[in-house]
Amino acid sequence: MLKPWILISGLALALLALLAISPAGVAGYEVAEYTIADATGDWGFPSPYAHYSRGPGYVRMSFIFDTLVWKDDEGYLPALAEGWEYLEAENAYSFELQEGVTWHDGEPFTAEDVVFTVEYIQDHPYQWVDSSIIESAEAAGDYTVKLYLTEPYAPFMDLVACTLPILPRHIWEGVSDPEGARDDEALVGTGPFRLADYNKAHGTYLYEAYDGYYMGAPKVGRIVFVKISDQTAPAALRQGSAAAASVPPEAVSSLEGAGLEVIEGAFDWNAKLMINHQKEPFSDPEFRRALAYAIDREALVEIVLRGEGLAGSPGMVPPDSDWYNPAVEAYEYDPDLARGMIEDLGYSGTEVEVLVAERGIVGWPGSRAAELIEEQLEDAGLEVTLRSLDGATLDTLVMAWDFDLALLGHGGLGADPDYLRRMTLDETLNSVRYREDDRLTALLEDQRTETDGDDRAEIISEAQVLYAEALPALTLYYPRWYWAHNGEVALYFTRGGISIGVPIPLNKMAFL
Incomplete structure (x- = not known):
């Protein structure tokens, strides 16, 4: 068995190699770099169709792609839609969209992107959303869209509005094999971060802030995911080579004694x-x-x-x-x-x-x-x-x-x-x-x-x-889940879990 210090040294080398990939500076951010330890590492290419079907894969994708509505520790909050209402007589949800939103390539986001996304997942099923409950999507101008349902659908807000990643029409309308799309264009979203590097073999991800984000530039310049076991994570946290990680219960008291913050999740796993x-x-x-x-x-x-x-x-x-x-x-x-x-x-x-x-x-x-x-x-x-x-x-x-x-x-x-x-x-x-x-x-x-x-x-x-x-x-x-972090980012467990209930305290809103 490798000793903890050997594993931490390996982590440090992986970080140095990963951070050297992107020459862009991170000066001017409240937190220049934030490293998250993950026990598994690889959770797939972080596009909507190529990430793995478990929660960590969705979380990695969510840093890049936004949904109509999102959640924080208190409940629903605006994302690409600044307002919404359910029209009972029409069995439809009407969304008023944010204006001035741009895709990472500079193209404007409009209601047509939402309509396109709904129609695209009906032709190319998306693993986390049941498209059969949406009868149609209609745009009323550039910033209003209606989603008509096939029947009343009680979990619509959580399972559609807060889960479906909106795709850029100008890119995805030419994609016939969404699972196989692994180029840079497949990662053009409206989210607060862009992917700078992904290494499947090492299970590492490097994200860089998108300063043109419509909710304001992120406070974190880079987010780095590095593979390291939950058992070794406490040592990485104490040494400062990781900023956040899931940790075993037996490590909680020593980590709190070392000045780290520990948060506890609900019994939702x-x-x-x-x-x-x-x-x-x-x-x-x-x-x-x-x-x-x-x-x-x-x-x-x-x-x-x-x-x-x-x-x-x-x-x-x-x-x-x-x-x-x-x-x-x-x-x-x-x-x-x-x-x-x-x-x-x-x-x-x-x-x-x-x-x-x-x-x-x-x-x-x-x-x-x-x-x-x-x-x-x-x-x-x-x-x-x-x-x-x-x-x-x-x-x-x-x-x-x-x-x-x-x-x-x-x-x-x-x-x-x-x-x-x-x-x-x-x-x-x-x-x-x-x-x-x-x-x-x-x-x-x-x-x-x-x-x-x-x-x-x-x-x-x-x-x-x-x-x-x-x-x-x-x-x-x-x-009972515990996460420990260094306090640079105020991590929290999302009310009801991220998207369809992912119980991981890495809500992208915490990094803004």
């Missing part, structure tokens, strides 16, 4: 046991419920998270959410009951493979969680094999339904509760893709068209009960 409900015996809901009784989620919190988290709700929604239903079946740990259920079903001695990946991220369900689950499932009468893979391979196998059980994790549980539908019905990696329960499917579809808050809350509550009964996957725990 979950470690999840994915269950292949498309094959026997996992296709049997009673067997899935036996698995839930067999796994000690409280022990996972105490041992894997060292008490820094909450045991998972079988209804997925975390207990600190306004949408949480406390009446959901808890499946308290009961190995004797689990063993008896498995015996009655005739599955004693069944061979089960559990896939796991080490991703170097605090809270991620890695080998320690897998070993505990192995012990508990074997105690319930199953024959368990652990299979350790790299993260990309595990994701591929899960998407192909080529697994028994797999340990994954994702955020978004602090955002609009439509995530319960998306994580159940959508054909995406983090979704369980479960439609066998007609009543559950109907409720999840109905809630997104219910615009009355109280009525929608009742639907979400009932859906949690049915999800917990079906158990297409089991939320194991919600980790």
Whole structure:
């Protein structure tokens, strides 16, 4: 294992090489350079169509591309739209756009860019926005645009207005392969920063301030992302080679003692046991419920998270959410009951493979969680094999339904509760893709068209009960997240998470 000082030296060399790429000066900014440590490193080319589908990929793209509306720690705030309203009679949202906004290449931003973007994602689906709910987009002059919906859509503000990156028509109208567009033009946005360098192999990103930004020039001249593990990040923070990083809970007190600021996030990320409900015996809901009784989620919190988290709700929604239903079946740990259920079903001695990946991220369900689950499932009468893979391979196998059980994790549980539908019905990696329960499917579809808050809350509550009964996957725990930083930038966790709920305190507004 490399010693911390060797890793930090490697970080310093990577920074020197990266910063030497761009000769532009950073004098005159309140903060000349701001270095962010990231455990994974590469999250894809930061264009709207080429970034990886997880939250860190979206965050890197968001520094370059703006949406119509954005969020901070208090709620919605204007972005490319300075004002908006819902027109119930027309089932449309009207947006008054900012005037004087320019793309990074100097071309003016207008309503035609918004109309083009909507039409473009209907021809070229964008992974984070459901374009089917938008019937059409119409411009009324250069700075007014209406988006007509196919039906009422309760999560529109979070899942469309605050998520869809607006594209420059004069560039993207000639792009037929958006995922393959990797040139400089693919990174022309209206956001506060421009990409100066990206190194996939090293997992490094260098952003430089766009002084022509319509909200005012950023206060940070350069933002640098460098790959460094969460375990080594505290040393980098203390030495000053990193300005911000996610840190393990056990490092919090020493970092605060060293004069660093520490912020704590909500329980809006979950470690999840994915269950292949498309094959026997996992296709049997009673067997899935036996698995839930067999796994000690409280022990996972105490041992894997060292008490820094909450045991998972079988209804997925975390207990600190306004949408949480406390009446959901808890499946308290009961190995004797689990063993008896498995015996009655005739599955004693069944061979089960559990896939796991080490991703170097605090809270991620890695080998320690897998070993505990192995012990508990074997105690319930199953024959368990652990299979350790790299993260990309595990994701591929899960998407192909080529697994028994797999340990994954994702955020978004602090955002609009439509995530319960998306994580159940959508054909995406983090979704369980479960439609066998007609009543559950109907409720999840109905809630997104219910615009009355109280009525929608009742639907979400009932859906949690049915999800917990079906158990297409089991939320194991919600980790408590900590980020430490040097105070040069006032980082914060976005209310409801960035975009569709990304629980990362790197909101671009903090850098302005």
